[in-house]
Amino acid sequence: MNKEKLNLLKVLILTLSLSTLVGFTYTIKQNKGGNPDNIPEIADVNITSISKEDAMAPHYKVAGIIGKNTKFELLLPDNWNGKFVFGGGAGFVGSVINLALSYNVLEKGYATVGTDTGHEGANPIDGRWAEGDMEAIVNFGHMAVHRTTVVSKAIIEAFYNNKIEHSYFVGCSRGGGQAMMEAQRYPDDFDGIVAGAPAYEWTSGLAMGMTHNVSKMFPDPNNLDEPLVSISDLKLVEDAYLEMCDELDGIKDGILNDPRACHFDIETLLCEGDNKEDCLSQEQIDALKAVYEGPQDKNGDIFYGFPFGGETHKDGWAKWITGGLNHVDDGNTFHQGIDNSSEEKFPTPPNYQYGFGTHLMKFFIYQDSTWDYTDFDYDTFRDDALFIGQTLNASSPDLSKFRANGGKLLMYSGWSDPAITSLGTIGYYEDVIDFDETAEDDVKLFMMPGVLHCAGGDGPWYVNWVDEIDNWVANEKDPEQIIVYFIDEEMKPAGSRLLCPYPTAAEYDGVGDTRDVKSFNCGN
Known part of the structure; x- marks a missing residue:
């Protein structure tokens, strides 16, 4: 197992424990289970396997290849909640990765998918596959995620014989860059997007x-x-x-x-x-x-x-x-x-x-x-x-088409990120607002003090970002304040603080417990 997959597994284990330890609750909307016989034949798509699985929650796993090389794995829960979430990749990807699984999405009833973005790599920091292969670069840059989205939606709606209520994308690092590319290049694909520590400027x-x-x-x-x-x-x-x-x-x-x-x-x-x-x-x-x-x-x-x-x-x-x-x-x-x-x-x-x-x-x-x-x-x-x-780059500040469709974009970055500078994430957000100041209604950035790349560090870093984007889109609840949790060495919650939408920042009241969210407010 490569390190990126190992890290994803660690986050998944953490999330499963947090859902109990922190008291996170969720309700699954009971839908009639789907029918694998309904999965359609789609041009240029080869379904390589359909299997019944029990891990995390009972579901069908549909594995396939789009075009020549883009592999995907789509998970279809028995108790579908009517929603779809695409989980982003990491590094240069090279194997099927689905970050959304670290947020309990399958247990909550989401249909969810991940992709290898159209190539195989020995390691997520191995870019040798790109030499002399422009098709692979285009797939990695943007096409694989878009095509996987279109194919997944068609399979989901046929499988359940029902329309998708809301579609989300959640990613960090490379996945954060994929998220921003979707908002800019394919504004119809998703209703809500989460872009963490986004690798949006590759050159x-x-x-x-x-x-x-x-x-x-x-x-x-x-x-x-x-x-x-x-x-x-x-x-x-x-x-x-x-x-x-x-x-x-x-x-x-x-x-x-x-x-x-x-x-x-x-x-x-x-x-x-x-x-x-x-x-x-x-x-x-x-x-x-x-x-x-x-x-x-x-x-x-x-x-x-x-x-x-x-x-x-x-x-x-x-x-x-x-x-x-x-x-x-x-x-x-x-x-x-x-x-x-x-x-x-x-x-x-x-x-x-x-x-x-x-x-x-x-x-x-x-x-x-x-x-x-x-x-x-x-x-x-x-x-x-x-x-x-x-x-490769997803640096356009023009999100007008995405926003015109009702799209919401949540961004976050650790102030102490040693991989992708947080100043670049801030710079992009400010470009968006400079381009159209009304964008602050639909695009929000949360800066996380003491947090490293995507997670970890001396600061509090755990947030269930899928819950946050769902509350914003489905429940029309603006994320004006977000509770973020410290995590101890045993991967358990060890206190909380407040995240505020940039450019505001959490302010300490000067007397309360510094690991209690109640001691903080969002200043000016």
Whole structure:
């Protein structure tokens, strides 16, 4: 089992436990069970199997292939609630992934589907499949999710002999980017969409942004053993900015409510004279500033940098930005989850950003497996990436067609996300509102202090996003406030706080329990 699937299973187990421990309740609308004999023949779709399953909830599993390569698995519960939810993928996908299953959707009666997006990959950070295969790139970019949606809807309505009441998409990371692509390119597909930590800008944001970061941490692409900035160096930075800014929100907890409010200057950590302890070299400071500020060319900023947060967490920078091949066996890195069992061994990268960034450059943008970032010219990148960006990027702020259909878009991002900068997510949301200020009625962003990529971190991170989008669409209940839960080491709820729609943020009342949502309100 690859790491992405393992992580999905962990989240699924967590969700199953939370539904009892936190007291989440749900009611299944009792519909007459479907009939597998009603599943229609659809042009260019090969149904490879139909099986009766009992895992999670009694259901039929319909597996098939759309076109030449797009695999999907559609789950049809016996007690259908009249709704459909598509679960997004992760990384470069490469196997059928359905994030929606981590939110109890099958138990709640949703018909639900996932797809491999039209290719097989040895690992979710393996992009070698894209070299020389534009059809695979188009499927990955947008076509596979759309075609799977159309096919799934046809099967669902035939199976139950009934119309779908509401259709939702929920995803994070790659799935968040899929969500945004659906809202922009296929506005009729879904009534409600959840886009978490969205990978929406694959060229400037991921390919360039990630390659930029790792080139600063590993200036020589042939020496990936140790990063320029170590964990102890990062702790020095984190301790310094927390000492200055931790209590800006009235709580000393190692969490910045909004890192942009912290004006710490890492230049103050520069070593002076012969002193080499508890300080940083100019080269290290320059590398860190490059990550925090983002890549630039002769025309200015190419993409957003990263805010303070997540530098020393075991699933933070060590997993995504620093790492190093000498730390393959460390407990705080990701390498143990990489599957190298395929015949064509996947070369172990020093961190996730190196894997994603360089593979995007090699196999998507330049179509050259020998490419590396030695002497890379940033000034040509925008033109170099223009063609592939038209297929991969979901950066249009125009959501008018989606909104005209009654569509609702929920976005969320962890402030401490070390994978996809939260500043980019904010930037997209602000572009949407700048394009049409009335969009704030139908598009909402929730920023999550102390949260890493999609989940985890020092802050509270658990929200059932399917419940939230369903309440908004089906029950017309605007998500003006959302309760978010801390999770302890035993994967149990350990307190709660409040999420507020951006640009507002939760404010502490100054006297109550800092792990009780009642002690917070949504300020101005």
